Amino acid sequence: MAEILDGRKISKEIRGELKEKVEKLEALGITPTLVGILVGEDPGSASYIRLKEKGCEQVGICPVMLRLPQDTTEEKVLGEIQKLNEDPDMSGIFIQLPLPDHINETNVLNAVRPEKDVDGFHPLNVGRSWLGQEAFLPATPIGIYEMLTRSGYGVKGKEVVIVNVDSLVGKPLASILVKEGANVTFCQPSSPQIEDYTKRADILVVSVNSPKFITADMIKDGAVVIDFGFNYIDGKSLGDVDFDAVKEKAGAITPVPGGVGPMTVTMLLANTVKACEMAHG
Amino acid sequence: MAEILDGRKISKEIRGELKEKVEKLEALGITPTLVGILVGEDPGSASYIRLKEKGCEQVGICPVMLRLPQDTTEEKVLGEIQKLNEDPDMSGIFIQLPLPDHINETNVLNAVRPEKDVDGFHPLNVGRSWLGQEAFLPATPIGIYEMLTRSGYGVKGKEVVIVNVDSLVGKPLASILVKEGANVTFCQPSSPQIEDYTKRADILVVSVNSPKFITADMIKDGAVVIDFGFNYIDGKSLGDVDFDAVKEKAGAITPVPGGVGPMTVTMLLANTVKACEMAHG
Numbered sequence: 001m002a003e004i005l006d007g008r009k010i011s012k013e014i015r016g017e018l019k020e021k022v023e024k025l026e027a028l029g030i031t032p033t034l035v036g037i038l039v040g041e042d043p044g045s046a047s048y049i050r051l052k053e054k055g056c057e058q059v060g061i062c063p064v065m066l067r068l069p070q071d072t073t074e075e076k077v078l079g080e081i082q083k084l085n086e087d088p089d090m091s092g093i094f095i096q097l098p099l100p101d102h103i104n105e106t107n108v109l110n111a112v113r114p115e116k117d118v119d120g121f122h123p124l125n126v127g128r129s130w131l132g133q134e135a136f137l138p139a140t141p142i143g144i145y146e147m148l149t150r151s152g153y154g155v156k157g158k159e160v161v162i163v164n165v166d167s168l169v170g171k172p173l174a175s176i177l178v179k180e181g182a183n184v185t186f187c188q189p190s191s192p193q194i195e196d197y198t199k200r201a202d203i204l205v206v207s208v209n210s211p212k213f214i215t216a217d218m219i220k221d222g223a224v225v226i227d228f229g230f231n232y233i234d235g236k237s238l239g240d241v242d243f244d245a246v247k248e249k250a251g252a253i254t255p256v257p258g259g260v261g262p263m264t265v266t267m268l269l270a271n272t273v274k275a276c277e278m279a280h281g
Numbered sequence: 282m283a284e285i286l287d288g289r290k291i292s293k294e295i296r297g298e299l300k301e302k303v304e305k306l307e308a309l310g311i312t313p314t315l316v317g318i319l320v321g322e323d324p325g326s327a328s329y330i331r332l333k334e335k336g337c338e339q340v341g342i343c344p345v346m347l348r349l350p351q352d353t354t355e356e357k358v359l360g361e362i363q364k365l366n367e368d369p370d371m372s373g374i375f376i377q378l379p380l381p382d383h384i385n386e387t388n389v390l391n392a393v394r395p396e397k398d399v400d401g402f403h404p405l406n407v408g409r410s411w412l413g414q415e416a417f418l419p420a421t422p423i424g425i426y427e428m429l430t431r432s433g434y435g436v437k438g439k440e441v442v443i444v445n446v447d448s449l450v451g452k453p454l455a456s457i458l459v460k461e462g463a464n465v466t467f468c469q470p471s472s473p474q475i476e477d478y479t480k481r482a483d484i485l486v487v488s489v490n491s492p493k494f495i496t497a498d499m500i501k502d503g504a505v506v507i508d509f510g511f512n513y514i515d516g517k518s519l520g521d522v523d524f525d526a527v528k529e530k531a532g533a534i535t536p537v538p539g540g541v542g543p544m545t546v547t548m549l550l551a552n553t554v555k556a557c558e559m560a561h562g
Binding site (some may be wrong): 034076106122124125127128130131132133136165167171174175178181182183184185186187188191192195 | 480
């Protein structure tokens, strides 16, 4: 029976540490501030924004949510970002995705000053991370890395298989783990004999958004299984792993909900505090 | 008996194509120009610079080699780069490494305008490449990719193992191959049971600078073996692969010398022509 990696508990622990850091900054008269830009009325985005606001309040970060109407022009959004880039009171900036179709996402993401890019989406942060330089990394991969190391699962020398090759999870996670000495495989989710890859993993990370994609026969005995899948079926949240069966064989496993999910907002808060600390030298 | 992947032949083919592209630019009154900055008297650097000059002349690129004395200050080097960045006649700029100890390599490499960074070392190019955006990539990995595809070895769906995790070869090569649909493993050269990794590879890429590091029992029957090792023993150049034994088992193999080596200068020339074409719309 696997150890259950409790994202809510680890997240709470990290938020406690962040709160202490924010109090130290406050004592110097500095308030870390996180600005979110939301364009339009996407209902999913609205609820994410609320989670981020709530997280900010919990640790003492000042949340500033800029809500722009659906028909805002790209030029106007870029102008707002420019002002926020220049404003020394704004520690971190994130753009709540998706943006309306008439706005070019790459243009907008690249306009955020890399030193305030707490989502780690700017190519300069992506490049710095692969070059082993100081950089902001996206919340999900750093959240996964924190869960592993805080639970005592070191990655050095381990065989890690990542079933995901996207820019938000798989690639930035690989950049962290390779630097930390792991042997890391990018496995294309469309691979025909995917179990040949998943069975080798000491640490298996999956994010394909397909329920029960990973079954017990696809993992190695005692593997650490990190599930960042998100599926909403019959009113229930499910990951990509057949949790009940896999937990009998794995050494450790993240549940869905309550695994990686709660870590992502927390790591955005952590990046914001880091941006604030760096800006104040 | 493996097919020998002849880097000199493929390189000659690519240089022929580049010559045609340069002639088209010349007809428009445009001469692609490659600037190299060499600081000090490193003998290895001097001979690399000569190879690059010769390559430029062969395809019609104008080579401009800026030789600065050993005691040149970092500020002076940065000033020269600034001027070259602004000069519309300079298509590409590279810094010949190593630099003298008193000069910070990262500062200098990051000063080259990304659009002229034909070595692909700038973090913005590294990030763009991982994000799947248009970018300059270092010569060795694009040379390896060209050798594979021009020899008919597609990478989509293939298992590729890269025994190298550095920023010049392993990481940028992975960025290309993952984008092209391969399953790619970063294998730390220090892994104790490295044959567990190398034996799985449909395509094995090695760069560890240790002669006969890869022996015949460490590869799969019919594998494509790319050797970017460089060792100089008793006046002879050797790669990292036990060539004579491995060639009996592999499906294809690069020799050393005459394999990946000749491709690197050629791909620097290719990047220069690309930079020139992009600058002129």
